Amino acid sequence: MSKLYTFLKYFFITFWTVFVVAPFLWAVxxxxxxxxxxxxxxxYIPWLDFEPTLEGxxxxxxxxxxxxxxxxxxxxxxIFVTCTASLISIVLGTLAAYALSRFTFKAxxxxxxxxxxxxxxxxxxxxxxxxxxxxxxLSTIGLLDSLLGLVVVYIVLLMPIAVWIMVDFFNxxxxxxxxxxxxxxxxxxxxFYKVVLPNSIPGLIVAGMFCxxxxxxxxxxxxxxxxxxxxxxxxxVVALNSSITPWWSLSASALVSVAPLIIVAFIVExxxxxxxxxxxxx
Amino acid sequence: MEEQMAKIDLSNISHTYxxxxxxxxxxxNPFSMTWENGKRYxxxxxxxxxxxxMLNIVSGLVRPSKxxxxxxxxxxxxxxxxxxxxxxxxxxxxxxxxxxxxxxxxFPLRCREFTKxxxxxxxxxxxxxxxxxxxxxxxxxxxxxxQKQLISLGxxxxxxxxxxxxxxxxxxxIDPDLKFRLRRNLKEINEQYKxxxxxxxxxxxxxxxxxxxxxxxxxGEIVQVGLPKDLFEKPKTTFVGYFIGxxxxxxxxxxxxSDHEVKINDTTIKTNSNLGNLKDKNVKLGIRSExxxxxxxxxxxxxxxKLTRVEDFGNFKLLTGKMGDLVIKSKVEREKPIPDGELxxxxxxxxxxxxxxxxxx
Numbered sequence: 001m002s003k004l005y006t007f008l009k010y011f012f013i014t015f016w017t018v019f020v021v022a023p024f025l026w027a028v029x030x031x032x033x034x035x036x037x038x039x040x041x042x043x044y045i046p047w048l049d050f051e052p053t054l055e056g057x058x059x060x061x062x063x064x065x066x067x068x069x070x071x072x073x074x075x076x077x078x079i080f081v082t083c084t085a086s087l088i089s090i091v092l093g094t095l096a097a098y099a100l101s102r103f104t105f106k107a108x109x110x111x112x113x114x115x116x117x118x119x120x121x122x123x124x125x126x127x128x129x130x131x132x133x134x135x136x137x138l139s140t141i142g143l144l145d146s147l148l149g150l151v152v153v154y155i156v157l158l159m160p161i162a163v164w165i166m167v168d169f170f171n172x173x174x175x176x177x178x179x180x181x182x183x184x185x186x187x188x189x190x191x192f193y194k195v196v197l198p199n200s201i202p203g204l205i206v207a208g209m210f211c212x213x214x215x216x217x218x219x220x221x222x223x224x225x226x227x228x229x230x231x232x233x234x235x236x237v238v239a240l241n242s243s244i245t246p247w248w249s250l251s252a253s254a255l256v257s258v259a260p261l262i263i264v265a266f267i268v269e270x271x272x273x274x275x276x277x278x279x280x281x282x
Numbered sequence: 283m284e285e286q287m288a289k290i291d292l293s294n295i296s297h298t299y300x301x302x303x304x305x306x307x308x309x310x311n312p313f314s315m316t317w318e319n320g321k322r323y324x325x326x327x328x329x330x331x332x333x334x335x336m337l338n339i340v341s342g343l344v345r346p347s348k349x350x351x352x353x354x355x356x357x358x359x360x361x362x363x364x365x366x367x368x369x370x371x372x373x374x375x376x377x378x379x380x381x382x383x384x385x386x387x388x389f390p391l392r393c394r395e396f397t398k399x400x401x402x403x404x405x406x407x408x409x410x411x412x413x414x415x416x417x418x419x420x421x422x423x424x425x426x427x428x429q430k431q432l433i434s435l436g437x438x439x440x441x442x443x444x445x446x447x448x449x450x451x452x453x454x455x456i457d458p459d460l461k462f463r464l465r466r467n468l469k470e471i472n473e474q475y476k477x478x479x480x481x482x483x484x485x486x487x488x489x490x491x492x493x494x495x496x497x498x499x500x501x502g503e504i505v506q507v508g509l510p511k512d513l514f515e516k517p518k519t520t521f522v523g524y525f526i527g528x529x530x531x532x533x534x535x536x537x538x539x540s541d542h543e544v545k546i547n548d549t550t551i552k553t554n555s556n557l558g559n560l561k562d563k564n565v566k567l568g569i570r571s572e573x574x575x576x577x578x579x580x581x582x583x584x585x586x587x588k589l590t591r592v593e594d595f596g597n598f599k600l601l602t603g604k605m606g607d608l609v610i611k612s613k614v615e616r617e618k619p620i621p622d623g624e625l626x627x628x629x630x631x632x633x634x635x636x637x638x639x640x641x642x643x
Contacts, residue, residue, distance in 0.1 A: 185393030
């Protein structure tokens with residue numbers, strides 16, 4: 001029985017690993033192929049099956065004038081927009097979450113939970129519903145097709161995530177911690193940044209991870225709110241496609257797009273696996 | 283350091299957590315009390331009786347709905363917690379996870395901008411008292427639960443200038459052996475530094491051994507304030523009788539038959555209470571099982587019981603007997619021979635307490 005169990009366990013783990021890793025391997029190998037080796041017959045092994053070439057990668061950094069598709073600028077645009085929006089969302093979101101977790105608000109029938117839900121509800125709407133208002137809003141203030149405009153929109157999209165994660169996190173930090181800090185002589189602001197915040201680093205990192213992921217992978221708003229001046233990476237990658245699908249450069253660009261997220265995942269994994277997400281102080 | 287400890291006056295304090303309700307329920311009913319400088323107090327009562335609310339009001343975490351708090355005659359009701367000079371230790375260890383043990387202990391002093399030398403001296407002295415010296419440089423989160431609680435305690439004791447140290451069941455998570463030693467340490471600290479200590483607990487033994495004055499609370503009401511001896515021998519209400527002592531006080535329904543006598547099921551018991559104006563009223567007679575004596579034969583103030591159980595606790599025997607449908611418990615010395623079946627128990631009149639409307643006559 002236990003042998004069967006072990007067998008099944010390893011079988012499914014192997015199966016799942018192949019399922020997850022195979023597309024990456026496929027993309028890696030395809031990115032080094034040329035038109036011939038993709039289209040003529042199925043090939044697997046470099047140098048034996050096909051002659052590897054860097055052409056797929058070179059296209060990505062060549063300027064369009066020389067027949068390339070320059071993704072360097074969109075790449076840095078994406079990094080700038082994602083990081084700025086995530087940082088601002090985390091700062092504002094954390095402050096809002098702390099207030100929602102520790103103080104009682106009342107406005108008519110609105111209470112803390114309603115305010116928290118209001119934040120989260122921004123993510124419940126299908127994005128398409130928001131596209132027209134955002135478009136009109138950005139064009140009114142003249143930020144359409146600009147990095148700043150995208151940052152503003154992304155803050156709206158990312159802050160609910162930050163608030164949601166941090167409210168939950170702060171709720172699990174016992175209020176006695178703040179009270180102890182007050183008794184020890186901090187004022188409420190000091191209690192927050194000297195005591196509560198250092199204890200919340202795991203929560204901040206997780207919230208940051210989600211903001212970065214959701215900011216980085218957004219295609220929809222990047223597509224609708226930009227035209228020629230500014231382009232973000234996801235839009236540019238999709239634009240690579242043409243009548244003859246350039247599988248090699250598509251694979252290469254997919255790999256460079258995923259790379260930052262893999263790095264983020266490795267950094268965050270330390271905090272996730274330590275189990276100190278719990279935030280309990282007992 | 284100048285002595286800054288204070289006399290704490292609670293004047294007409296009451297508190298409700300739902301003040302907007304048309305019929306608010308009070309967590310604390312109006313009361314007044316004075317905590318003298320340098321004394322040890324224990325607040326004793328079952329869970330939910332308002333003990334913690336009382337502490338939070340003194341430390342400023344909760345603002346009382348009504349009434350005033352004075353430290354040395356100066357009103358502090360509107361003063362914020364951080365300006366009040368109170369130390370409070372909670373039931374569960376609260377430590378600053380990201381700091382070392384040293385930084386944890388130094389934190390209250392750093393917040394108040396003491397000099398480096400002063401901080402070092404105080405932290406050293408407190409960590410010696412609490413046996414934390416060898417951990418000073420380790421991260422606080424790596425310690426065990428009881429060591430963490432020692433840190434919380436240490437942060438309360440590290441400031442010399444506090445008006446009082448309030449402790450909310452601080453030894454719950456600490457093992458019995460260390461508990462005993464710590465309680466003695468706290469007593470020594472109190473005697474040495476004359477720090478006012480207020481200790482909340484639901485454990486009567488803890489309260490009895492620790493405090494000079496015990497405040498017994500029930501349902502938001504202060505039922506009795508007094509020395510351990512008073513609480514034991516003359517409980518002011520039947521609640522105190524039930525709550526203090528193990529086993530609880532024997533309490534019987536009875537009727538007043540004359541100026542000093544009550545009747546339980548036809549047996550007349552003489553007491554030292556003056557019952558002149560309660561004639562024929564229904565009252566309750568209370569007597570500690572410790573004070574009930576075995577009598578060889580029937581005489582005045584004895585009751586005849588049928589023995590139902592004898593429990594040997596090692597240092598004493600607990601007899602449980604029945605008189606009609608009344609259950610009587612009596613503690614007797616272990617060596618005493620216990621006759622089988624029926625026996626006579628003597629109620630010393632000076633130890634009998636009579637309660638009318640649950641209050642001592």
